[in-house]
Amino acid sequence: MQFDNVNSSIKEKESGRTGGMEMTDSRPAIRVEALEKTYGKTRALRGLDLTVDEGTIVGVLGPNGAGKTTMVRILATLLRPDAGRAEVAGFDVVAQPDQVRTRIGLTGQYAAVDELLTGRENLELVAKLSHLARAQARRRATQLLERFDLVEATSQPAGTYSGGMRRRLDLAASLVAAPSILFLDEPTTGLDPRSRLAMWEVIRELVAEGTTVLLTTQYLEEADRLADRIAVMDGGQVIASGTAEALKARVGGERLELSIAPGSDLQPALRAAQPFGRGPAQIDKDAGRLTLPIAGGAALLPSIVRGLDAAGVHLADLAVRQPTLDDVFLALTGQATTDHTGEEAA
């Protein structure tokens, strides 16, 4: 069963990882080409391309309305595309949906469990509908309830579960038939920070066991922490993809961020700092903040501080920071992520 081959799976995964994106010998678990979908007048997907290698986790990052859920629904055979191709586990989602369905698990934005059935009954129902034998279904349910820390709630109706427990049960349900490919559509939206961390832990374990995961999220941090590769989606297309590091490098390296009293004159600070920059500075006068791309990092800090001091600048704050995925998103789409405040709060 799934959990007996954890070690070998991890080994295979690590060897796969070292190959990184050059890994060409394995067939991609998910391949999407020029996918199109229109609802009425809204073009939800416009020529979406995406490849996910086996045993990796790809994070699809994008604001509401970017087309993430539409993409997942097509890949999970719930929706037919208008044009383009999508293959999951080597099978075409339109021509061979039954083949796809025996190999995937889906956890949507809302926990899709029957709230009057108990945790066990929910899992056994999914097992039955996945055509597992009765004894197998029971064993599998027990295994998953233990794994997802739901043993105490086994015989309680899912309606009495907390939000985090329901999501875990939902995720467990999508794993009943031991799918090789898992779709997680915003799996932590609406969860409290602790439940979110627990969810991340479980997702990492699944990938370590060899499951391929396609995860959509609005949370930059989530993509950054979990994904091997990130695809940034906007307007029904992937507008950038790569590792988190590669994406961050695209918007330039480190940046110097200095603050003085809000509303004060930033010109002296700008004149002192500019020689260290490798690009134009951004100035936010109301906030009294200056941001400057620099090359050389923290090693430059002493010289910068001396220069600022000599110019008589009274610093409120000074830092060298790495670009975040937020910077990436801003640079790529010209807008901050819609859920930025939520992310900060979490």
Add this chain to the structure above:
Amino acid sequence: MMNTLGLHPPASSAWLRGRRFAWTVTDSLAIARRILVRIFRSPEELAASTSTPIIFVLLFRYVFGGAINVGHTGYANYLMAGIFVQTVAITSLAAGTGVAQDLHSGLIDRFRSLPIARSAVISGRVVATLVRNVFTLVIVAAVGVVVGFRPEGGAGAWVAALGLLLLFGFAISWVGVTVGLLVRNLEAVQNVTMTLIFPLTFLSSAFVPTQTMPGLLRIFVAHQPMTQVVDAVRALVLAYPVGPGAWLAAAWSLAIVAAFAPIAVYAYGRATTR
């Protein structure tokens, strides 16, 4: 590296095709069972289907019944056939509410992401509704006996009456499922259901003899399916001569299935691929 864990036999396309028929049955039953378990977990669901008929029993038996002349039997006996049909109609239309709930909660998406028979989501709901009808009929009949219902038909007539009621319920559950899939919004589904149920029960022979109704209305009432079913069930349980009415009632039910099942299938495709 595929995550093959030996949970499935090798799933070639031919093998899947071969299994499909068996799965259509077992998947439908699994989904029906899930819906039926809910009856015991949430008795208020049964109460919702039986409360209206029970209120009607009390209202008509004790408030209006005394003023209604139904000829040679007691009013309680006359009334119950109409109440049975009303019970079946309400219980069966509630299938639409259930479908709307499952669409909304994402459960139907979950089922559809599994390798189940396409039709199982709907057929499971219809089968479960059939069984629910048995439950609600028993409850309402018991209330009927308490208020003086003393049926005269023999066992054979009772079996025939139950068969007719369940067949009518089967037909109306397709109407319910269609409404649920087309309307989708839970409250709107309930509203449509209510708007269907009240005119059809009042404008029938369920509660009063039709002889006193004015011309055009009487023609409508005499020919609408609910009246056919009520008259046939009434004749069976009260040991009146049944005549061809029972066959007419059955034919109406089958015609409703023939009309609504294709619409339901179409609406299912439409509701689930948006």
